[in-house]
Amino acid sequence: MAAAGSAVGLGNVWGFPTKTASNGGAAFLVIYLIMVFLLAFPMLVAELTIGRHGQSNPVASLRSIWTRNRVGATFFGLIAMVTASLLLSFYSIIAGWLIGFSAAPTFEVLGMNNVSDWLVSFGDTRNVVLAVIFSLLTIYVVKNGVADGIEKWSTRLMPMLFVLFAVMIAYIFTQDGAIDGLKMYLIPDVSHITAPLLVDALGQAFFSLSLGVGSMIAYGSYLKKDVNIPKTAAQVAAIDTGVAFGAGLLILPAMFVAKHNGVQIFNDAGELISSSDLVFQVLPSMFDTMGGAGIIIGTAFFVLMVIAALTSSISLLEVPVSCAQDELNMTRGKATWLIGGLITVTSIIISLNFGALFNFVATFTTVYMQPLLGAVWAVFVGWIWHRNNLLNEIKQGNPDIEQGLFWKIWPWYVRLVCPIAIVMVFLFSIL
Numbered sequence: 001m002a003a004a005g006s007a008v009g010l011g012n013v014w015g016f017p018t019k020t021a022s023n024g025g026a027a028f029l030v031i032y033l034i035m036v037f038l039l040a041f042p043m044l045v046a047e048l049t050i051g052r053h054g055q056s057n058p059v060a061s062l063r064s065i066w067t068r069n070r071v072g073a074t075f076f077g078l079i080a081m082v083t084a085s086l087l088l089s090f091y092s093i094i095a096g097w098l099i100g101f102s103a104a105p106t107f108e109v110l111g112m113n114n115v116s117d118w119l120v121s122f123g124d125t126r127n128v129v130l131a132v133i134f135s136l137l138t139i140y141v142v143k144n145g146v147a148d149g150i151e152k153w154s155t156r157l158m159p160m161l162f163v164l165f166a167v168m169i170a171y172i173f174t175q176d177g178a179i180d181g182l183k184m185y186l187i188p189d190v191s192h193i194t195a196p197l198l199v200d201a202l203g204q205a206f207f208s209l210s211l212g213v214g215s216m217i218a219y220g221s222y223l224k225k226d227v228n229i230p231k232t233a234a235q236v237a238a239i240d241t242g243v244a245f246g247a248g249l250l251i252l253p254a255m256f257v258a259k260h261n262g263v264q265i266f267n268d269a270g271e272l273i274s275s276s277d278l279v280f281q282v283l284p285s286m287f288d289t290m291g292g293a294g295i296i297i298g299t300a301f302f303v304l305m306v307i308a309a310l311t312s313s314i315s316l317l318e319v320p321v322s323c324a325q326d327e328l329n330m331t332r333g334k335a336t337w338l339i340g341g342l343i344t345v346t347s348i349i350i351s352l353n354f355g356a357l358f359n360f361v362a363t364f365t366t367v368y369m370q371p372l373l374g375a376v377w378a379v380f381v382g383w384i385w386h387r388n389n390l391l392n393e394i395k396q397g398n399p400d401i402e403q404g405l406f407w408k409i410w411p412w413y414v415r416l417v418c419p420i421a422i423v424m425v426f427l428f429s430i431l
């Protein structure tokens with residue numbers, strides 16, 4: 001459940017619907033599902049297995065596999081650590097917006113309209129203040145150690161999220177325009193399948209399953225030896241994909257309902273206008289149409305999303321903090337404040353240079369670095385790790401695995417197909 005908490009986050013409710021809407025709808029959905037099943041899921045098994053084998057921070061876990069080249073393993077581990085930190089610095093900005101949207105209705109009810117307007121309007125000060133608040137929340141949880149509280153939160157969060165989604169989806173289909181969104185979401189137009197769409201879908205799948213940057217390696221290290229890793233990974237992937245699918249089922253119809261109600265979402269050329277805050281325009285406009293209930297449902301939705309973002313951000317901060325703690329012998333408190341502080345400063349810099357930096361950092365970390373690091377971990381598992389040792393690790397918690405289909409396919413699949421397919425998608429997009 002903690003790994004599911006890491007996976008379910010902004011990627012599902014903000015990234016996936018935004019990317020789906022700006023890549024033609026159903027075509028993106030289909031390719032995304034293929035990417036999750038064919039590339040992200042096998043890599044999730046690989047990362048959890050690396051972590052459980054290492055029983056330590058991600059850098060040390062990588063070294064436990066590449067024992068003959070400890071410097072090389074440390075080098076790649078450090079790249080993952082830096083990527084996780086950069087990713088968190090832009091993640092906190094969006095998560096900060098969620099805090100704004102969850103608090104705004106209360107201020108509105110209290111008659112403090114200028115505060116609620118400030119909380120939901122794009123602006124440097126708001127972006128900075130809310131990102132700092134979210135970073136402090138993340139630092140607070142990580143400082144106290146992840147193992148305990150997270151799983152409890154994630155376990156409570158998922159059912160609540162599912163119920164709320166069901167209510168909101170049922171509601172949106174009572175509104176005019178929703179059916180156009182549903183058509184866009186579910187009827188594929190293959191002409192939209194282009195090289196950038198493939199890269200976007202791959203990046204989104206890796207982002208959504210928290211791959212590449214070491215979070216799942218770190219969480220794998222918390223798994224007991226009696227846990228069946230492929231099964232756990234399948235459950236995480238299923239929950240994550242279910243939430244993403246549900247978010248699309250809500251947000252694409254909600255986009256067309258908002259359009260029907262006069263919110264401008266597409267420009268004259270038919271392109272989405274402001275994609276990074278699309279969700280933040282569409283959902284509040286839906287809550288507005290719900291009257292009094294909209295205040296409660298809107299607040300509940302955004303509060304749940306803040307929690308979902310928090311169970312993801314802690315898995316990101318955990319990567320550099322656990323490394324600093326073990327490798328540099330720092331106390332957890334000191335490592336968390338130091339690294340969390342540096343990441344917060346980076347968030348502030350990005351917020352103050354939003355136009356120049358935000359998309360750049362988001363694309364660099366999620367679209368490029370996450371899959372490329374994934375390809376590196378595939379090489380670790382497929383080429384560097386001795387097959388017998390890999391089998392021994394994955395056998396624990398799954399004694400009959402050798403006889404099953406999974407073991408017949410997965411090792412060579414991760415060895416050959418995963419790295420080649422990931423690299424090919426990139427080459428394809430460059431050419």
Ligand code: PFF
Nearest residue numbers: 007009010011207208210215
């Ligand atoms: N999977 C998270 C989401 O969908 O919001 C984001 C994320 C968390 C990406 C942890 C990477 C990571 F290591």
